Ligand SMILES: Nc1ncnc2c1ncn2[C@@H]1O[C@H](COP(=O)(O)OP(=O)(O)OP(=O)(O)O)[C@@H](O)[C@H]1O
């Protein structure tokens with residue numbers, strides 16, 4: 001068999017992942033034309049490159065269809081129940097840093113903390129007859145965080161992209177999303193609550209705890225982790 005390495009198939013994450021492996025003597029490359037999702041691994045035999053959406057890598061690792069995968073810790077924690085039983089983080093890669101935060105309209109001058117948000121949510125429900133809407137794609141992480149933080153009168157609305165626009169579009173009152181420079185939040189007149197982030201994420205190399213391996217695969221994996229020094 002072979003060791004399957006899952007890597008994001010496009011954008012910044014793909015390029016930086018290729019650079020990170022390249023700096024350690026393992027060359028990852030896309031083969032075929034620009035739109036073909038196939039790739040090659042140089043510097044070691046017995047490893048196949050699998051190009052995948054960053055969001056699907058957690059599921060593929062948990063299902064044991066790939067042995068190693070690069071994705072954000074935010075996606076692992078959001079998508080895998082009891083993530084640490086399914087995957088093991090081998091190395092933080094030092095890019096793709098982003099914080100999962102809660103943000104409200106900058107004009108809400110009385111709302112700066114989670115306690116303030118709870119009070120505002122209760123007032124909102126009394127006034128409007130429905131619960132304050134928080135737009136996010138991080139449903140599991142946010143439900144846990146808001147429960148522990150004591151916020152009750154809210155509803156999550158799903159937003160898979162352009163989440164910061166939901167407030168202006170009147171489909172949500174607040175958002176929970178990742179931020180890096182903060183520019184998207186500022187441009188959409190949103191401010192982050194003063195609490196620590198819900199989660200600090202970065203691109204990380206994970207090992208599947210469930211992917212089947214024969215003796216040759218085990219040798220390959222050991223050689224690869226030695227070359228990568230992880
Ligand atoms: N602005 C950003 N700065 C740094 N990291 C980011 C930024 N936006 C997203 N990320 C990180 O990149 C990873 C992939 O993000 P996302 O799920 O948005 O993927 P995508 O690029 O939309 O790809 P796909 O749609 O194929 O899954 C996540 O772990 C996320 O934390």
Ligand SMILES: O=P(O)(O)OC[C@H]1O[C@H](OP(=O)(O)OP(=O)(O)O)[C@H](O)[C@@H]1O
Nearest residue numbers: 161162163177178179180181182183184
């Ligand atoms: O703090 P900033 O540096 O402004 O970056 C934050 C933005 O980056 C991500 O979006 P992405 O570009 O992945 O697009 P998306 O809206 O489709 O998720 C994230 O969802 C924010 O919208």
